[in-house]
Amino acid sequence: MIVVTGATGNVGRPLVAALSAAGAQVTAVSRRPLPVDLPEGARHVQADLSRAESLREALEGAKSLFILLGPELLGPGESPHTLLGLAKEAGVRKVVLLSSQASGTRPEAVSHDRLREFEAAVRASGLEWTILRPGGFASNAFAWAESVRTERTVMAPFADVALPVVDPADIAAVAAVALREEGHAGQTYVLTGPVAISPREQAAALAEALGEEVSFVELTRESAFAHMSRFMEEAVVNGTLDILGLPLPSEQQVSPDVEKVLGRPAAPFSAWVERSLPAFK
Numbered sequence: 372m373i374v375v376t377g378a379t380g381n382v383g384r385p386l387v388a389a390l391s392a393a394g395a396q397v398t399a400v401s402r403r404p405l406p407v408d409l410p411e412g413a414r415h416v417q418a419d420l421s422r423a424e425s426l427r428e429a430l431e432g433a434k435s436l437f438i439l440l441g442p443e444l445l446g447p448g449e450s451p452h453t454l455l456g457l458a459k460e461a462g463v464r465k466v467v468l469l470s471s472q473a474s475g476t477r478p479e480a481v482s483h484d485r486l487r488e489f490e491a492a493v494r495a496s497g498l499e500w501t502i503l504r505p506g507g508f509a510s511n512a513f514a515w516a517e518s519v520r521t522e523r524t525v526m527a528p529f530a531d532v533a534l535p536v537v538d539p540a541d542i543a544a545v546a547a548v549a550l551r552e553e554g555h556a557g558q559t560y561v562l563t564g565p566v567a568i569s570p571r572e573q574a575a576a577l578a579e580a581l582g583e584e585v586s587f588v589e590l591t592r593e594s595a596f597a598h599m600s601r602f603m604e605e606a607v608v609n610g611t612l613d614i615l616g617l618p619l620p621s622e623q624q625v626s627p628d629v630e631k632v633l634g635r636p637a638a639p640f641s642a643w644v645e646r647s648l649p650a651f652k
Contacts, residue, residue: 372432373550374463376400376420377439381510382469386525386543387413389472395551400429423454430461435550438493439469439484447528448485451492458498465499465556467549471506472561473614476621481496482610499534499556501549506563506622507536507614512573519585523572526588527618532566535625538638540646545632561626565637573640578645579649592616 373390377383378399390397399415409415418439430436436458470486475485493500515525542562547598548557553582568576571587578585590598592612594647601607614622630639 372396372398373435373437374398374400374426374429374433375437375439376418376426377437377441377469378415379403379440381508381539382514382542382546383437383439384543385540386546389543389547390550393547397474398429400426403423409565411507420454421448423449423457426454426455427461428436430458430463432456433461435461435465435467436463437467437469441488452496453490455492455496455498459496463498465501465550466496467495467501467503468493470502470504470547472506472563472622473610475504475559475561475613476619477610480610480613480615481534482604482606482608484606501555502559502631502642503542503546503549504561505532505537505542506543506626509536509538509564509640510647511536512640512644513647513650515574515577516650519577519581523581523583524586524588525570525577525589526610527570527574528590528592530571530587530589531567531569532616533569534564534616534618534623535563535567536573536614536640537562537564537629538640538643539638541629541633544557545629550634556633557559560628560632562629563624563626563637564579564624565625565639566639567623567625576641576644580641581651629646 373395375383375387378387379401387397387399391597398417402419416427418425421430424611470490474483474486518524550592
């Protein structure tokens, strides 16, 4: 049995599908009632990762655990050792943690303290572990969906700063391999797309896929902060904007790890757009 937390999100949903398609027994965990249909054979357990004890039922019979902390869980909270201890007690042998590239590139950034705390706990857990450190998600472009649908406009800061954003489906595919196969214990994989792409270029990719003009409006950092602060911790917003506006060379570099694990190149942003186009029409 493989337990997937964050099972209804941009990574969790394709991960549950990939594991189920490979014949694995899957328990999909989400904080709220399941809003989507699960693959045949998968079960759902409603639990809250911020309260480890609530996962006890989900962990029964589990051998592997995928840990995903949503943005709302990146502030101070229950010790990750509590969750990992509960997992070991239940018989879990392998854990895959979804962290962030910035956990390594910006070791002093307050915005990623919680992820570094989980990384340290996972490494010290005595379990087989794999840590995934993706860069920016291609799916962050969903934030533009309403303005593209209604006004054919993208509004974003740092118009021409390019980063190699990664398709969440590729993150899920790497996680599925690490959860099911041997040879990934003790590995930390940096996951990126195949090429750096700026917000302005992402808007152009949306326009090409839609077959219509999409205008681009560059926001100030202050405007972007005001919007993002509505659903993210202030420290996380500042850390995110630092990366988007002033990325380090290592954050703009394309990583080979997706291809190393999957045996194929990482998917470009345009592939994510084609798959996600209904949200923008």
